[in-house]
Amino acid sequence: MLLEQIINGITLGSIYAIVALGFTLVFGVLGIINMAHGEIFMIGAFIGVLITSVLGLPLWIAFIAAIGVTVILGYMLERIALRPLRGKQGVSHLAPLISTIGVSILLENLSHHIFGAGNHPFRHSFAQIQFQVGSITIYLVQILIFVISITLMVVLSYWLSKTKAGKALRATAENLETASLLGVNTKRTITTTVIIASALGGIAGILVGMAFNSVNPQMGLSMGLKGLAIIILGGMGNVKGAMAGGLLLGLAETMIVAYGDSGYRDAVAFITIIFILLLRPQGIFGKNTAEAGR
């Protein structure tokens, strides 16, 4: 059973990691926790359901559609909820957080209305492909999820460190004004960041739909809070940290269910948040920042 549980944990953890990557990008560049990220992920999943189960179109169209919709959502989030708050005098640093909370509530209830509250099945033949290794059944989807998350992390790391656009992003993250003085189009960089993060959410959404066959409007909240725990665990703004943190959380949750009391599964994420914030606020991989410590 241990091996099966480890596979479960890695699958879950990889999905958490992809969601966390989106979170950590936005935080790294904007210094904002996007509480609506979980909801964007959820809508990505619903688009997947819509395209494959309702319209019966092939899977790759679902991916494209989900990415498209979440990208639009991310852009709108940035324009409507975040940009008006930047550069305004006397606006507390909590305002963007509250604004994104507003977006998350809006999106959650919007999808209640559009899609209905229940679980929507994600039926696709791809999700049924499986292998037998001894007594263990592994689904192709599970392998795919793990591979995709590692790939995304590697691609993202490379892009951030080696390409011009990535460097521009890091510069903006370091200091908005200086970057703009040095000729970086900060407005476009910020928009790009939010868009990429949202696209990551959309991808994760479809993967979850395929892996667990369970898409409902409530899953955004739960995923959002877990994503929060992961970036705190791994270090906010740190790509490798998001990956490691995601896998760790996925494995920890699975192990608690397997060998402990499954009732406390959700508590793992939240207790992690509290402990890390108190003991090592910059996370496992993070660097010391002024706000986190004193």
Place this chain on the structure above:
Amino acid sequence: MLGDIINPYHLQIVSFILINIILGISIYITLSSGQLSLGNAGFMGIGAYTSALLTINFDLPIFLGIILGAVVAGVFGILIGIPALRLSGVYLAIATLGFGEVIRVIFVNWESITQGSIGLSGIPHLGRELFKTFKLTGFDPDMLGLKNNQFIYLLVVLILLLVNILLVWFFIRQNKSRVGRAFAAIKMDEKAAESMGINITYYKVLSFTQGAILAGFAGALYAHVMAYISPADFAYHRAIDILIFSIFGGSELIWGAIFGATFMTILPEALRFISDYRYMIYGVILIAMMAFRPQGIIDVPLLKWFKKSLKLKRGVSHGIGTKKYN
């Protein structure tokens, strides 16, 4: 005659408004020192469960249960507030959110004490218990021309009103005192305040704990008005509701929290036809507020204008307006 005016339906709404005002003030107090606590739903739950368990299992009188509920919540406030000093802004908000969720999970899983998701029923009801005491003295609501339940709810409202007035008076005075000024200084610039000699640790923990005590107090009152509580009553959605009271109403002033709580409690009743979209409207309100009026509806200039317009009216009637100037 009295019986025709008093409608338990309206009284019920008023009692919810009064409890929500206390919750709104609990977030306002922590905001006034620059700390955003999203864990007040957790403190509310602690107050509610403590009071409910003590009154059900140990037959404690209700008012004692409520006070102990608030005290226990306050103790937790200190326990969380001190380590939370190392955090600020967004990090604090998330940590308190995490705390609130952990508390809820504990309520759900500690079945031997809290009955888990089944919840606690049969909690002694504030109005009914008081009514029993009245009955013992031979009093009958018929004397006032009231039915039993009208009288009971009237009692509840009167008690809550009294509590509210005391609390608001206390906090207005605190705002004008040294404590209030320390909070404001810390909110504006922590480092500057520290260098001026203000003991940040003390005041920040104080403000946080006051918020916890208030939330616990409101929670205990809630338990004794609903007579049934379950862990789901103190979840993330409750924390959002409380946040909106203060943010929408006006986060800089206590009147903002009062206005926000009142408005937000009446809104679902007044607009039953759109209650389907209620949370969507909340979301839009939060976004719009932050974009256009981050300080909330009621802010200092508005209050000043309000006071001035009152004074001006009085001034005219006293003949000031008849003076002529060249």
Place this chain on the structure above:
Amino acid sequence: MSNSFKKVYLLISVLMVVMLAACSEDDTNTTSAKSGGPVSAKIGVISYMTGPGAAYGEAITNGFNLALDEINEKGDVKIELVIEDSAGKQDQALTVAQKLMSSDDIVALLGPTLSTEMNVVGPEADINGIPIMGTSTTAAGIPQIGEYVFRNSIPESLAIPAALEKAVNKYGAKKVAILYGNDDLFTQSGFDTMKAEAEKMGLDIVTIETFQKGQSDYNAQLTKIKDLQPDLILASALYNEGAVIMDQARKMGIDLPFVGGNGFNSPQVIEIAGEASEGLIVATPWFGEKDDSKVQDFVKKYETEYGHKPDQFAAQAYDALYIMAEGLKNAGVADRDALRDALAEIKDLDGILGKFSFDEDGDVIMEPTVLIIKDGAFQLFE
């Protein structure tokens, strides 16, 4: 001076006339009942009409409305429904209940939809002396709240033992695993019944696992269960989670039969889980395929009116209004206490769910039907 005096006089006389008219209206009401005309009454309905669980409230309200037309046509009683929305929240349910109860014309309450709401509204209704009947509240302890609290929804304590016994006998099961949602009053209450019944039957409970709403991944719990090799899985879940659980269980090679409680027995399970839902055993008062003319008439009427087949909630609501009508007829007068007494006396009333009686607590006496999902549909479980 005399002018305004005249105005005051006029005003007072108008008021007196209006008051007298109001009083006499009451007189005509009581005389009609005494003279043998239909008993006329208003019943308040508290329903979960907006919000995530609105599907339940909608089904229930539909059932009421369908029965209402038939009952009023029959002519023994004349009922008017005053419907209010509680959005599934206890405080709103309480407020709405106060609103309804404070109106003297309202002689009884139907609803609220959720057991959590009933826990708050029930005691209030009981103290105010108005009969209240739940049509969908199945958690333990509800009719015991007070003399005025009734329900016609088959509780878990009746449904689960029936299903479990049949399943154990059919499959010769000795070991069971229990899986339940521990963050919902309803599923937790169902679990308590499952555990108690399993222990009573002397079954070996290999493990007890929990899950929470909003959690998409049940693989960890299911892997653990699979490893322990039980003969049956008892799952106390609402159909949303239950369907997904069965789907993931089948995917990892768990082919065991599932035994579910009240929340699990919805045709939606088949829609969401498809083939994976084969082997689900539930007990329910409602079997839409039953070979009974009353049942089939109801199904046809409902489908014509609302566009889809009725579920258990609609059926229970339909029967509930008939129960109320019977009580009103027997009471003979639109009075809260008389109605309460009449309701308590109801025995063997024939409804679409079968024969119905109240026990001394106001709880349900009824034989549930045990069904199993086979070949893509609910069928009788022999």
